Amino acid sequence: MKKFSILVTLLFTIFTLALTDCGKNKNKSASETSKPTPTPAPTPAPTPATTPAPSASSTSTGADATDNALIGKWEITNATGTAADTNKGTTYTFNADGTLIMAKGFENKYTYKKLSDGKLELKLANNPKFPAMKASYKINGNTMTYELEGSKHVFTMTKK
Helix, strand or coil, X not given: CHHHHHHHHHHHHHHHHHHHHCCCCCCCCHHHHCCCCCCCCCCCCCCCCCCCCCCHHHCEEECCHHHCCXXXXXXXXXXXXXXXXXXXXXXXXXXXXXXXXXECCCEEEEEEEEEECCEEEEEECCCCCCCCEEEEEEEECCEEEEEECCCCCEEEEEEC
């Protein structure tokens, strides 16, 4: 479990650093900014879960009618954890169909599943083999507190 937490934190840090780098080369030509694309490291095989998975009746893809507050575009206005300032300004758009788009200069598409009240499971949409991440959230009016489990990242988001 500790290895998984480290992996999630590392991947999230890479994601946030990539968001920071976006837009820095807007005024340069394509030949000035093109760099070889690094080959990603292989993803380790997931370890067996130590707790039983939630039953199908206790999970739902996307948000249901009782969770309409989650649906919409949210912007990170305050952040703690690794590269906290880099995360500010990133938007999370939760759609009712269970898709999530994280954007700041470029977009990353995820699917999300509501596990229980205030708990989500996130998966990269274009890489189903990538380990799922879990997050908890709490909404109060137009403010959401969002915490990526296994990391020290806590975001305060404002609904747009």
